[in-house]
Amino acid sequence: LNRIKASGLKLRFCTNETQATRAKFVKKLQGMGFDISVDEVTAPAPAACCILKERSLRPHLLVHNDLVPEFSEIDKANPNCVVIGDAAENFTYANLNEAFRVLIGMEKPVLISLGRGRYYKETDGLKLDVGAYMKALEYACDVQAEVVGKPAKMFFESALAEMGVPPQQAIMIGDDIVNDVGGAQRCGMRALQVRTGKYRPCDENHPHVKPDAYVNNLAEAVDVILQQL
Amino acid sequence: LNRIKASGLKLRFCTNETQATRAKFVKKLQGMGFDISVDEVTAPAPAACCILKERSLRPHLLVHNDLVPEFSEIDKANPNCVVIGDAAENFTYANLNEAFRVLIGMEKPVLISLGRGRYYKETDGLKLDVGAYMKALEYACDVQAEVVGKPAKMFFESALAEMGVPPQQAIMIGDDIVNDVGGAQRCGMRALQVRTGKYRPCDENHPHVKPDAYVNNLAEAVDVILQQL
Numbered sequence: 001l002n003r004i005k006a007s008g009l010k011l012r013f014c015t016n017e018t019q020a021t022r023a024k025f026v027k028k029l030q031g032m033g034f035d036i037s038v039d040e041v042t043a044p045a046p047a048a049c050c051i052l053k054e055r056s057l058r059p060h061l062l063v064h065n066d067l068v069p070e071f072s073e074i075d076k077a078n079p080n081c082v083v084i085g086d087a088a089e090n091f092t093y094a095n096l097n098e099a100f101r102v103l104i105g106m107e108k109p110v111l112i113s114l115g116r117g118r119y120y121k122e123t124d125g126l127k128l129d130v131g132a133y134m135k136a137l138e139y140a141c142d143v144q145a146e147v148v149g150k151p152a153k154m155f156f157e158s159a160l161a162e163m164g165v166p167p168q169q170a171i172m173i174g175d176d177i178v179n180d181v182g183g184a185q186r187c188g189m190r191a192l193q194v195r196t197g198k199y200r201p202c203d204e205n206h207p208h209v210k211p212d213a214y215v216n217n218l219a220e221a222v223d224v225i226l227q228q229l
Numbered sequence: 230l231n232r233i234k235a236s237g238l239k240l241r242f243c244t245n246e247t248q249a250t251r252a253k254f255v256k257k258l259q260g261m262g263f264d265i266s267v268d269e270v271t272a273p274a275p276a277a278c279c280i281l282k283e284r285s286l287r288p289h290l291l292v293h294n295d296l297v298p299e300f301s302e303i304d305k306a307n308p309n310c311v312v313i314g315d316a317a318e319n320f321t322y323a324n325l326n327e328a329f330r331v332l333i334g335m336e337k338p339v340l341i342s343l344g345r346g347r348y349y350k351e352t353d354g355l356k357l358d359v360g361a362y363m364k365a366l367e368y369a370c371d372v373q374a375e376v377v378g379k380p381a382k383m384f385f386e387s388a389l390a391e392m393g394v395p396p397q398q399a400i401m402i403g404d405d406i407v408n409d410v411g412g413a414q415r416c417g418m419r420a421l422q423v424r425t426g427k428y429r430p431c432d433e434n435h436p437h438v439k440p441d442a443y444v445n446n447l448a449e450a451v452d453v454i455l456q457q458l
């Protein structure tokens with residue numbers, strides 16, 4: 001990161017993190033030694049807030065407790081949409097029924113989902129991600145969710161707009177073949193897949209997505225990018 | 230019911246009830262004055278047990294506590310499939326993650342769903358039905374559930390087999406346009422829709438399913454059937 005910043009290149013961090021505010025997320029990365037600040041982060045919750053404001057939507061939230069502060073400036077009285085994130089322990093039977101009742105009570109249900117992940121791994125094992133619960137509500141209400149976060153095109157576009165950079169001049173570095181690489185490429189960007197994190201060797205045979213290049217780690221990605229300046 | 234039984238016609242009760250054993254379900258109906266016994270009832274759990282035995286499947290159960298006795302004779306050690314029913318309060322975050330982990334750990338995940346209902350109404354409001362949770366697991370594991378219960382063709386076929394009656398000689402009476410009427414018709418039976426229970430006037434404009442006739446209630450259905458003998 002320091003080498004990219006020193007080179008004068010513009011930089012954004014695009015995350016699908018919805019279990020905590022950007023502030024908490026950034027603090028964690030700072031603790032690991034990364035030079036990163038809140039206003040460099042593009043994340044689903046603030047992106048959803050822009051949509052809510054633009055369309056005068058008042059959300060019923062089914063999200064992680066730690067994410068609620070991101071919605072502090074949003075009017076939530078008399079809800080006319082449901083926003084679902086990775087609510088983790090908040091995915092109770094009662095909370096799911098409540099979100100469902102709010103949705104099914106609308107003339108035209110609006111469901112906004114912070115990501116569409118299937119599952120992820122934590123130290124105590126695999127967990128269902130927001131996408132699974134999104135599918136449950138979609139089916140029950142016969143509605144299609146609007147997904148905010150990677151790989152949605154609009155999510156990458158908002159990151160590009162924040163930097164003031166056209167997609168042809170931007171490059172994505174990520175470990176997720178579909179959400180990072182595929183999403184960025186569909187938006188007109190180039191994309192490098194790092195062979196770390198959630199990378200699996202079988203990603204290299206993905207039926208639809210082919211990265212512009214593979215790199216072994218983030219440092220190697222920076223080498224490749226700086227060489228081409 | 231008494232008039233049908235007195236006429237000599239064969240009779241089965243086909244239910245998607247998965248919150249209780251047939252014994253408990255029958256007791257409730259007997260208490261309301263209906264002449265009904267357990268061996269006249271076709272229900273998803275016993276139908277699923279037949280499938281489990283036939284295919285040597287050992288289920289991990291995600292069902293209502295009151296349904297568990299229906300699976301008492303089934304080997305559940307070292308599970309190689311997941312059976313999901315309307316588990317109600319058992320649809321906890323922990324239980325859903327556990328069922329998911331069992332499924333995703335299989336080389337070829339087998340998910341058997343007792344029905345595919347979207348939601349239903351209870352005295353304290355609308356509740357998500359098994360179909361919603363089935364969709365969540367289907368999406369997370371990239372698998373298609375095998376549905377046992379109405380409107381599955383095999384479910385009606387097993388009821389017909391138990392009576393020893395071909396579909397052309399059988400008639401279904403039900404209040405659910407898709408699960409009762411549509412399911413029975415797809416199986417080659419005729420079907421009457423009663424204008425009681427979950428019937429809604431808009432059912433009469435259903436895009437795909439057209440009952441052979443409408444009747445105002447069960448008594449009128451019996452009139453229609455007995456007149457044609």
